[in-house]
Amino acid sequence: MNTYISWFDWQRTTTGLEWGSLVGNTGRISVTTLAAHTTLSIVPVLTVAINQFDLITIFDGANSEIVTATVGASIGAGSISVSATAFDHAAGTPYCTDGVLGSLADQIVKASQQVETICKQSLWLTTYSNELLAMPTMRGSIDNHAALHFRPRHWPIQSLTSLSITTVPGSTVQYDPTQVIIDSDKQICSMPNMQPLPLSGSGQAAYPIWNTTSRYQAAQLAISYTAGYATMPADVVEAAVLLTSDILAKRLNPIGAPDLGSGQRHISAVLRGDNSGQSLLYKKAQHILDFYSMESF
Numbered sequence: 001m002n003t004y005i006s007w008f009d010w011q012r013t014t015t016g017l018e019w020g021s022l023v024g025n026t027g028r029i030s031v032t033t034l035a036a037h038t039t040l041s042i043v044p045v046l047t048v049a050i051n052q053f054d055l056i057t058i059f060d061g062a063n064s065e066i067v068t069a070t071v072g073a074s075i076g077a078g079s080i081s082v083s084a085t086a087f088d089h090a091a092g093t094p095y096c097t098d099g100v101l102g103s104l105a106d107q108i109v110k111a112s113q114q115v116e117t118i119c120k121q122s123l124w125l126t127t128y129s130n131e132l133l134a135m136p137t138m139r140g141s142i143d144n145h146a147a148l149h150f151r152p153r154h155w156p157i158q159s160l161t162s163l164s165i166t167t168v169p170g171s172t173v174q175y176d177p178t179q180v181i182i183d184s185d186k187q188i189c190s191m192p193n194m195q196p197l198p199l200s201g202s203g204q205a206a207y208p209i210w211n212t213t214s215r216y217q218a219a220q221l222a223i224s225y226t227a228g229y230a231t232m233p234a235d236v237v238e239a240a241v242l243l244t245s246d247i248l249a250k251r252l253n254p255i256g257a258p259d260l261g262s263g264q265r266h267i268s269a270v271l272r273g274d275n276s277g278q279s280l281l282y283k284k285a286q287h288i289l290d291f292y293s294m295e296s297f
Contacts, residue, residue, distance in 0.1 A: 001064045001065060001066070001109060001112075002061065002062050002064060002112055002113075002116065002122055002124055003059050003060075003061065003064040003108055003109060003112045004061075004111075004112045004115050004123070004232055004236060004237060004239075004240035005059075005108055005111075005112070005237055005240045005241060005244065006059030006094040006096075006108070007023060007026050007059065007094060007096040007104055007105065007108070008026075008059075008094045009237060009240075009241070010104065010108065010241065010244065011026075013241045015241065015245050015248075017245060017248050017249070017251075017252075018251075019104050019248065020099070021099045021100055021101035021102070022098070022099040022101060022102045022103060022104035022107070022248075023096050023097065023098070023099045023104050023105075024048040024050075024054075024096070024097035024098055024099050024100075025042075025046050025047055025048050025050070025095075025096060025097045026094075026095075026096045027042045027043055027044055027094075027095060027096075028042065028043055028091075028092050028093060028094050028095065029041065029042060029058070029089050029090075029091060029092065029093045029095060030042055030043040030078075030091060031091050032088070032089070032090055032091050033085060033088065033089045033093075034085075034088050035084075035085055035086060035087050035088050036084045036085065037084065037085050038070070038081060038082060038083070038084050038085075039079050039080070039081055039082070040056065040058075040067070040079060040080045040082055040085075040095065041078065041079045042078060042079060042080060042095065043078070045075075045076050045077060045078050046073055046074070046075050046076060046077045046078075046080075047075060048075065048097065049072065049073065049074055049075050050069050050072055050073040050077075050080055050097065051069065051072050052069055052070065052071055052072050053068055053069060054068070054069040054097055054098070055067075055068060055069075055097065055098060055103075055105075056068070056069060056080060056082060056095055056096075056097055057095060057096055057097075057103075057105035057106075057108075057109070058085075058089060058093060058094075058095045059093065059094045059095065059096075059105075059108070060087065060089050060090075060093050061124050061232070062122070062124035062125065062126065063086075063087035063088070063089065064109075064112075065085065065086050065087060066105075066109075067082040067083050067084075067085060068082060068083045069081065069082055070082060070083060104248075107244050107247045107248055108240075108244055110244075110247055111240055111243035111244040111246075111247055112240060114243045114285075115236065115239060115240055115243065115285075115289060118285070118286055118289045118290075118293065119289050119292045119293045119294060120293055120294040121153070121154050121155075121293075121294040122154075122228060123228055123229055123232065123236060123292060124228050124229065124232075125158065125226060125227075125228040125229060125230050126154070126226070126227060126228045127224070127225070127226045128152070128153075128154055128223075128224065128225055128226075128227065129224045130222050130223075130224060131152060131153060131222070131223050131224070131225070132220050132221070132222055133150055133151075133152070133153075133220070133221040133222075133223065134218075134219075134220060134221075135150075135165070135213075135217075135218070135219040135220065135221050136215060136216065136218075136219075138151070139151050139153075139221075140221045141215065142194075142213060142214075142215035143215065144215070145192070146194065146215075147190060147191060147192040147194070148175075148190065148191040148194055148221075149188065149189070149190050149191075150188075150189050150221055150223070151187060151188055151189070152187075152189065152223060152225055152227065153294060154225075154227040154228070154294060155185075155186050155187045155227050155294070156185070156186030156187070156227060156228070156229070157182050157186045157187065157189065157225055157226075157227045158186070158225075158226045158227060158228070159225060159226045160177045160180045160182070160189065160223060160224070160225045161177055161224045161225060161226070162174070162177055162222075162223065162224040163175045163176075163177050163180065163191070163221070163222070163223050163224075164221075164222045165213050165219050165220070165221055165222075166219060166220045166222065167213060167217055167218075167219045172222075173196050173213070174196065174197040175191065175194055175195060175196055175197060176195040176196070176197055179191050179192075179193045179194070179195050186227075194213075235288050235291075236288070236289070236292065238285075238288060239284075239285040239288040239289050240285075242281045242282070242284050242285035242288075243281070243282065243285045245281050246279050246281040246282045246285070249279065249281065
């Protein structure tokens with residue numbers, strides 16, 4: 001479960017929407033918590049009592065998770081007994097519980113999923129193993145100077161750990177990933193020197209480096225790499241806020257009407273003549289995230 005904002009990021013944003021009824025306790029983990037831990041030490045102390053089976057959402061980027069209170073906790077308690085955590089969490093990681101009229105945390109989780117649906121990828125730093133790219137295609141090909149060029153499906157690419165080319169089943173050649181050059185926009189990779197790695201158990205390369213795979217031969221390029229952001233760009237955070245606002249706005253417009261009126265106040269939720277059903281908030285978020293979307297070719 002990935003989240004792109006926390007209740008703290010939401011609080012710092014001027015959305016104009018009421019959200020106090022959607023949270024109970026808001027705070028941070030006070031000490032580093034390791035995976036499989038069953039106690040959350042928190043700060044400040046609880047201001048709302050916790051009941052058994054209450055949900056606690058921990059906002060930690062790609063390591064976000066929801067744990068369940070195993071026993072109740074009273075107002076003033078500095079810790080909560082919970083189901084075992086799945087990830088490590090540093091001191092200062094935000095958490096919150098649900099409110100009396102709903103859950104802000106659930107809406108943030110939904111909005112974060114919409115971020116990835118629009119982008120067609122996770123934007124957090126993620127390792128992808130044995131991703132297959134067909135050759136020769138727009139995804140991967142060898143040019144007339146025997147240099148390999150390829151475009152992984154996810155970006156921005158931070159590092160490449162392995163690369164191999166399979167021409168026929170059982171005939172796979174591993175190449176030296178340190179020879180790969182990642183371009184400045186972190187999307188295109190090039191390998192001018194297609195240096196095979198030594199065969200397993202020997203000190204010999206698969207074949208001399210000048211006998212490269214034919215640029216006309218059908219093949220599969222297998223790559224393992226890391227792509228994404230360790231720190232989320234500010235405009236992605238803004239898009240996540242807009243999408244959360246779009247979800248919460250149905251509290252003011254439960255039937256999804258395009259226009260709302262009350263006395264002399266009139267609000268248009270969608271552009272006149274727009275039949276997409278998407279609000280202005282959603283369209284603005286989508287416009288921001290277009291830059292971060294994974295391309296299909």
